[in-house]
Amino acid sequence: MKNQVQLITYVDRLGGSGIQALHRLLTTSLEGVFGGVHLLPFYTPIDGSDAGFDPDDHLTVDPRLGDWDDVLELSNSTNVMADLIVNHVSSRSPQFADVVARGSDSPWFPLFLTYQSVFPDGAREEEITAIYRPRPSLPWTPYTLGDTKHLMWTTFTPQQLDINVETEVGKAYLDSILDRFEQSGVSMIRLDAAGYAIKRPGTRCFMLPETYAFIQQLSDNAAARGIETLVEIHSHYQTQIDIANRVGRVYDFALPPLILHLLYTGDAKPLVNWLEQSPRNCITVLDTHDGIGVLDVGADGDKPGLLPPEAIDQLVETIHQRSNDQSRLATGAAASNLDLYQVNCTYYAALGERDNEYLIARALQFFAPGVPQVYYTGLLAGGNDMALLTKTGVGRDINRAYFRSADIDEALERPVVRQLIALMRLRNEHPAFDGAFSIGQAHNQLSLSWTNGDVQLTLTLDCLARKARITDQTGSELFVL
Secondary structure, three states: OOOOOEEEEOHHHEOOOOHHHHHHHHOOOOOOOOOEEEEOOOEEOOOOOOOOOOOOEEEEEOOOOOOHHHHHHHHOOOEEEEEEEOOEEEOOOHHHHHHHHHHHHOOOHHHEOEHHHHOOOOOOHHHHHHOOOOOOOOOEEEEEEOOEEEEEEOOOOOOEEEEOOOOHHHHHHHHHHHHHHHHOOOOEEEEEOHHHOOOOOOOOOOOOHHHHHHHHHHHHHHHOOOOEEEEOOOOOHHHHHHHHOOOOEEEEOOHHHHHHHHHHHOOOHHHHHHHOOOOOOEEEOOOOOOOEEOHHHOOEOOEOOOOOHHHHHHHHHHHHHHOOOOHHHHOOOOOOOOOOOEEOOOHHHHOOOOHHHHHHHHHHHHHOOOEEEEEHHHHOOOOOOHHHHHHHOOHHHHHOOOEOHHHHHHHOOOHHHHHHHHHHHHHHHOHHHHOEEEEEEEOOEEEEEEEEOOEEEEEEEEOOOOEEEEEEOOOOEEEEO
16 A cells, blocks of 8 residues: 555545546546545445445446446556455345245355354343444344244344354355455455454454454455455454554544544644554544544543543534534434444534634644545535435435535635645655654644654644644745644
């Protein structure tokens, strides 16, 4: 992965209906802005129950977007990342259809995880309540397979059936996807929902020692094909540090709420504390296709978080206030949410659509250790899509707008977007970012610096005035925000 800003986008929601159209955009209006692109699930179909994260067929490109040759052509001009959906497949998949028809006689039967395969002797109440889950209901759904009823493990939705990744069929299934990626020029994968992949009775069924071993093995299998691995885990910050020591890259999911906390309150101490210990092999984000996470800065049992509970409560409430309560309509028990630990809102809206604070937030992201990734809605400083939320009733759609070519052209002329792109070009091109990172705090001033030989860039923020500037080693101002 290049040490440059990466784009993350749905193929069909940024200016066109297919991979070729996105390719043209990246080589024309956005040429030189990104060092790589993460294509959110483009498999068949892109419009299932979870916006592509419940593929019927992980090995085919949705024909409305193109085909694997289009992915390969895109990879010839930029680095391409794709999602390996580790934990589950769709109930509409041909594999599960065969299991429904034939039951245990199907060769695909071992691919799917059942309640009985984890709890052959049944589960006690304390074992069930100990299971860590991202939704309030139990993680099983009844299905009739052949002539027999089974409780199928469905961590996320009843339509997303968990894979038994420890069976030979499960391993072969994942290997077949890696082979397809290698053939199509995919140079990096994100392991989606990998933390839930291994289940054991009497545990949380999340990030077990066996899970770490599974992630390591899968990462090794990818590396053997020349593919880097990014692990997506929403968990306590110490877990992220532990995972970072074992794999290629992890997300810095703590950064988005900590930057919001700083800009809301003027308190930089939690952010400084985190940046002094955060993994250096991380992908930094502010916004994603999901919500703004708060679990990642919270406590876990007796392990304290990066923010105390009362600060997290105030953070969430301020997001709601800044977004004029739009986020409240899309979060928590509202709007068919899968995740109880995320606030659904665009990052621009979470800052009250205040251009200077949004640009400061991006500058902090670009100066934080790691490789920055920018979500397509954030690239265009997009507000909340209340029309789409109303249409679908799905909370996360508030941050999953469709931008037509005309919308993009208009957004690229906005001063906030033009200045954001200028910041991105600085992050891509300046040699200081290949050097050493340092952080300083004095009174209300926060400074983040990168030094490489005799060149240096420093971001200095007045935390109370919410004013920032970027200077070089001579003291010359490159940006005033």
